[in-house]
Amino acid sequence: xxxxxxxxxxxxxxxxxxxxxxxxxxxxxxxxxxxxxxxxxxxxxxxxxxxxxxxxxxxxxxxxxxxxxxxxxxxxxxxxxxxxxxxxxxxxxxxxxxxxxxxxxxxxxxxxxxxxxxxxxxxxxxxxxxxxxxxxxxxxxxxxxxxxxxxxxxxxxxxxxxxxxxxxx
Amino acid sequence: xxxxxxxxxxxxxxxxxxxxxxxxxxxxxxxxxxxxxxxxxxxxxxxxxxxxxxxxxxxxxxxxxxxxxxxxxxxxxxxxxxxxxxxxxxxxxxxxxxxxxxxxxxxxxxxxxxxxxxxxxxxxxxxxxxxxxxxxxxxxxxxxxxxxxxxxxxxxxxxxxxxxxxxxxxxxxxxxxxxxxxxxxxxxxxxxxxxxxxxxxxxxxxxxxxxxxxxxxxxxxxxxxxxxxxxxxxxxxxxxxxxxxxxxxxxxxxxxxxxxxxxxxxxxxxxxxxxxxxxxxxxxxxxxxxxxxxxxxxxxxxxxxxxxxxxxxxxxxxxxxxxxxxxxxxxxx
Numbered sequence: 089x090x091x092x093x094x095x096x097x098x099x100x101x102x103x104x105x106x107x108x109x110x111x112x113x114x115x116x117x118x119x120x121x122x123x124x125x126x127x128x129x130x131x132x133x134x135x136x137x138x139x140x141x142x143x144x145x146x147x148x149x150x151x152x153x154x155x156x157x158x159x160x161x162x163x164x165x166x167x168x169x170x171x172x173x174x175x176x177x178x179x180x181x182x183x184x185x186x187x188x189x190x191x192x193x194x195x196x197x198x199x200x201x202x203x204x205x206x207x208x209x210x211x212x213x214x215x216x217x218x219x220x221x222x223x224x225x226x227x228x229x230x231x232x233x234x235x236x237x238x239x240x241x242x243x244x245x246x247x248x249x250x251x252x253x254x255x256x257x
Numbered sequence: 258x259x260x261x262x263x264x265x266x267x268x269x270x271x272x273x274x275x276x277x278x279x280x281x282x283x284x285x286x287x288x289x290x291x292x293x294x295x296x297x298x299x300x301x302x303x304x305x306x307x308x309x310x311x312x313x314x315x316x317x318x319x320x321x322x323x324x325x326x327x328x329x330x331x332x333x334x335x336x337x338x339x340x341x342x343x344x345x346x347x348x349x350x351x352x353x354x355x356x357x358x359x360x361x362x363x364x365x366x367x368x369x370x371x372x373x374x375x376x377x378x379x380x381x382x383x384x385x386x387x388x389x390x391x392x393x394x395x396x397x398x399x400x401x402x403x404x405x406x407x408x409x410x411x412x413x414x415x416x417x418x419x420x421x422x423x424x425x426x427x428x429x430x431x432x433x434x435x436x437x438x439x440x441x442x443x444x445x446x447x448x449x450x451x452x453x454x455x456x457x458x459x460x461x462x463x464x465x466x467x468x469x470x471x472x473x474x475x476x477x478x479x480x481x482x483x484x485x486x487x488x489x490x491x492x493x494x495x496x497x498x499x500x501x502x503x504x505x506x507x508x509x510x511x512x513x514x515x516x517x518x519x520x521x522x523x524x525x526x527x528x529x530x531x532x533x534x535x536x537x538x539x540x541x542x543x544x545x546x547x548x549x550x551x552x553x554x555x556x557x558x559x560x561x562x563x564x565x566x567x568x569x570x571x572x573x574x575x576x577x578x579x580x581x582x583x584x585x586x587x588x589x590x
Contacts, residue, residue: 143352144367155353157371162423171424178425196367202423203337210339210370215316239425244339248365255355
């Protein structure tokens with residue numbers, strides 16, 4: 089925690105690297121960005137064997153396109169197409185919104201599919217709410233999101249009795 | 258999340274968990290999206306309105322158990338939809354299995370939901386689409402059965418591109434580009450008009466195919482670009498027929514092809530012949546007589562061919578013969 093704070097403080101002070109004798113090959117470069125931690129991203133660390141994980145969480149990011157599919161499908165990342173950043177920002181908002189709208193009900197990640205301007209949100213929910221409440225929340229989410237994004241939004245919901253466990257780590 | 262503790266409880270504690278989640282005792286209608294574990298544990302849904310019903314939650318069995326083998330599949334999946342395990346009567350498993358295990362079943366399988374499926378496009382469904390669309394289709398006109406006839410009746414070709422993408426907006430600014438193609442042989446142009454038109458359009462004319470290609474994208478809408486393209490074509494046509502005053506100042510550098518009349522080649526050839534005739538003491542021969550003589554004509558043709566078509570074997574040998582005849586030189590061994 090201290091390192092980024094110190095880095096930010098140092099950035100404010102003009103730092104000259106010319107005082108370092110470059111002829112000797114010694115360089116004192118300043119890394120002002122936070123560390124990436126690529127080897128720890130999206131990985132559930134192995135524990136005692138009592139931690140249940142879903143298929144999605146059990147596989148690390150390098151298994152995408154080998155054992156995992158993509159959670160969000162749109163044309164923004166194709167060559168010559170625009171709007172990749174906008175779709176990504178929308179995806180982030182949608183996941184946060186749905187995580188809050190269905191508290192404690194999401195059994196797995198949200199799958200987003202875009203077909204022309206229709207947005208299809210596929211949810212897998214645990215049967216923790218009464219169906220009437222669930223229907224209300226689905227309608228609420230659909231209406232609010234379509235008014236917000238000015239495009240038709242459809243929620244396709246699937247319910248399971250419990251979370252589908254892949255393995256215990 | 259509170260749901261973490263739930264999977265650890267065995268079947269007996271399941272009902273207690275459900276009650277803790279606060280299922281109010283309202284009347285439950287059979288939920289179509291519910292997928293239960295096999296459906297053997299739950300009987301058909303019962304309607305209870307008393308408060309004790311919050312401990313008993315009944316779920317209807319999945320729809321797959323009531324599907325006939327010869328049902329109409331296009332009514333189960335009429336449009337593109339995500340994979341619904343309770344609606345697809347196939348025992349599909351998907352996923353990388355754990356060691357000494359099998360892939361995950363279809364209930365709650367996110368991998369099956371992620372992938373696009375074509376369950377709505379079975380051959381009978383496509384046949385129904387075609388039958389529905391047939392009412393809106395008209396036959397191709399039988400008189401236009403070859404490319405030449407199409408070109409003869411519709412000489413101007415308009416090319417536009419539509420773009421489909423996924424996003425909140427269906428608009429794409431690249432879709433406003435309109436390309437207009439027309440062969441100059443279909444336009445009513447005389448020699449001067451054709452040369453002037455080619456000079457006016459510059460690079461947009463292709464000599465090999467005799468096609469004028471005009472691409473417009475300066476207007477924001479496709480219709481506006483199309484109108485502008487047609488307007489350009491009209492203006493070009495009418496302007497090329499007009500002859501401006503300054504066109505008479507066309508010099509030899511502006512000419513598209515070599516014209517032998519009034520060129521220095523003609524002058525030098527005539528001067529040479531006159532000198533030859535004078536040295537032979539022949540009576541006055543007029544320029545017109547010389548011009549209309551065979552040797553001069555063949556010389557003219559060979560020079561024009563050389564300048565316009567470039568140097569080929571044929572052209573060079575023709576030039577050699579015509580010069581020999583003009584200057585009356587015998588063939589060298």
